[in-house]
Amino acid sequence: MELVVFSLLNGLVTGLLLFMLSSGLTLIFSMMGVLNFAHASFYMLGAYFAYTISGYMGFWVGLIFAPILVGVVGALIQRYGLRYVHRWGHVAELVFTFGLAFLIEEVVQFFWGKATKDYHEPELLDFPLFTLFGQSFPAYKAFMIFISIGIFIALLMMLTRTRVGLIIQAAITHPNTVANLGHNVPLVFMGVFGVGSALAGLAGVIAGPALGTFPGMAFVLGSIVFVVIVVGGLGSLAGAFVASLLIGWLQTFAIALDYSMTDLLDLLGVSFSDDHVLRDLWSLSLPQVAPILPYLLLILILIFRPTGLMGKRET
Amino acid sequence: MLEVRDLQAFYGKSHILQGVSFDIAEGEIVSLLGRNGVGRSTTCKAVMGEVPPQGSIKFRGTELVGKKQHEIARLGIGYVPENRDVFPTLTVRQNLVLGMKSMKQEGRWSIDDMFDLFSNLRERADIRAGALSGGEQQMLTMCRTLMGDPDLIMIDEPTEGLSPQMVEKVAGLLEEIARRKVSILLVEQKLTIALRISHRVYVMGHGHMVFDGTPEALLNDAQIRSEWLEV
Ligand SMILES: Nc1ncnc2c1ncn2[C@@H]1O[C@H](COP(=O)(O)OP(=O)(O)OP(=O)(O)O)[C@@H](O)[C@H]1O
Ligand SMILES: [Mg+2]
Numbered sequence: 001m002e003l004v005v006f007s008l009l010n011g012l013v014t015g016l017l018l019f020m021l022s023s024g025l026t027l028i029f030s031m032m033g034v035l036n037f038a039h040a041s042f043y044m045l046g047a048y049f050a051y052t053i054s055g056y057m058g059f060w061v062g063l064i065f066a067p068i069l070v071g072v073v074g075a076l077i078q079r080y081g082l083r084y085v086h087r088w089g090h091v092a093e094l095v096f097t098f099g100l101a102f103l104i105e106e107v108v109q110f111f112w113g114k115a116t117k118d119y120h121e122p123e124l125l126d127f128p129l130f131t132l133f134g135q136s137f138p139a140y141k142a143f144m145i146f147i148s149i150g151i152f153i154a155l156l157m158m159l160t161r162t163r164v165g166l167i168i169q170a171a172i173t174h175p176n177t178v179a180n181l182g183h184n185v186p187l188v189f190m191g192v193f194g195v196g197s198a199l200a201g202l203a204g205v206i207a208g209p210a211l212g213t214f215p216g217m218a219f220v221l222g223s224i225v226f227v228v229i230v231v232g233g234l235g236s237l238a239g240a241f242v243a244s245l246l247i248g249w250l251q252t253f254a255i256a257l258d259y260s261m262t263d264l265l266d267l268l269g270v271s272f273s274d275d276h277v278l279r280d281l282w283s284l285s286l287p288q289v290a291p292i293l294p295y296l297l298l299i300l301i302l303i304f305r306p307t308g309l310m311g312k313r314e315t
Numbered sequence: 316m317l318e319v320r321d322l323q324a325f326y327g328k329s330h331i332l333q334g335v336s337f338d339i340a341e342g343e344i345v346s347l348l349g350r351n352g353v354g355r356s357t358t359c360k361a362v363m364g365e366v367p368p369q370g371s372i373k374f375r376g377t378e379l380v381g382k383k384q385h386e387i388a389r390l391g392i393g394y395v396p397e398n399r400d401v402f403p404t405l406t407v408r409q410n411l412v413l414g415m416k417s418m419k420q421e422g423r424w425s426i427d428d429m430f431d432l433f434s435n436l437r438e439r440a441d442i443r444a445g446a447l448s449g450g451e452q453q454m455l456t457m458c459r460t461l462m463g464d465p466d467l468i469m470i471d472e473p474t475e476g477l478s479p480q481m482v483e484k485v486a487g488l489l490e491e492i493a494r495r496k497v498s499i500l501l502v503e504q505k506l507t508i509a510l511r512i513s514h515r516v517y518v519m520g521h522g523h524m525v526f527d528g529t530p531e532a533l534l535n536d537a538q539i540r541s542e543w544l545e546v
Pocket of ligand 1: 326331349350351352353354355356357358397
């Protein structure tokens, strides 16, 4: 029972974090038509910026300014890099974002080094929020849930209830028509890229203390984020949301449930002798395979539903 | 108001507009006629900056060549493209709101004017625009552009594929637009409406103008009509 409650909560934390990255990546994908391979690098920049800022002015100042700074960096990269590269076509854009991911990783290592940074949650949130069946749930994780949900509600309102949000929605699908109506579409695109980057940065700021702030963090989470948006269906925000939570829970439940195929087979009354050739395979436990489960899901989705859970059919 | 001189435009290597020149005066209704594929839509797109133009396009003395699409729109030129490009996932009302250049704009047209002109749109105000009929979508794209309060509106084949009833409604809206002192460049293939409401007509051949005159002059010029208009 406690296993279920804690796995649900931990999965929710991971899922919301994934959605904070995948939502921005999805919007940027719909707009550019190509995947931004550097998206998770903005997540990493967020964590490092916040680490440095918090060293001088504390966690809370970092929480606010690091994402803004990341957003500005993203907007500038869009304005002076991607917008220029765009004229050479999609492949050039893709290669550009790929190179950018490596560049940011190098820059991070150059300034902050290879070692994991000692970036902590603030003392204010460093206590167990509640204890259930002898296991405690950290207040910081509750804070992560709270921040994520708050930001999503704010963005959803902005996107669906304000004029700027309507312009963004229309510009993503009909940029030309929107420009003919007198709206500055390149500016909108720069803004969307900036806000998407800032969201990734915010994810980094709040995940840094929980998951570790190190130069490989972009790669670790980035590859899962790509799985999320392919599973959800490229370009679908709702799909990204469902897939984020799905993969968040898939991972936490897999880690929590310490079963293996042998256990299942035992249950069915089948057993193998200890020297059977496949014994090693049967005794792999779920926590051991947890890291590859998202990729397994990716492959299954690509085989059985190539457009993703909520993706539209290719036209 | 609009002075176009020696306008050239290309799609890749194909030379689509090969020196197009025409004028539109303040408050004038001008029709641009011609067969399929002669470059009428491309002319509108070049004026709008959607297709990169060469030559000179002056709007009230301001050179448009080199300006961006939204800058050209903000100078007071509206464009209704031929493909009925509504924003399908937004409601009718949201589509109209997006036509406005800012929320504070005080123009010739209000959303209520549009609803008074087309009661269909009022009834469907909160429905997704993608669910409208073809004719209603055509109305909506025209109204959406008008919400931006242009002083010159270019309308590309608004009656194509519409029922005679709907065609009459379009004609009524064109007359209302003219009454509110908006200049019109009407791109058409059929002569009926164009000749009825226009002050002047141009006929376009392959990439350049082949006729400029009043509707009466065109009616009397059997040679131009048979060579460039009738199929
Ligand atoms: N995106 C494009 N790429 C390449 N060629 C194009 C493109 N759009 C139009 N053309 C070509 O340019 C020429 C002029 O097209 P345009 O759309 O201006 O014609 P039109 O006079 O509006 O005729 P209609 O609308 O009846 O087809 C045509 O030969 C067309 O094939
Ligand atoms: Mg055309």
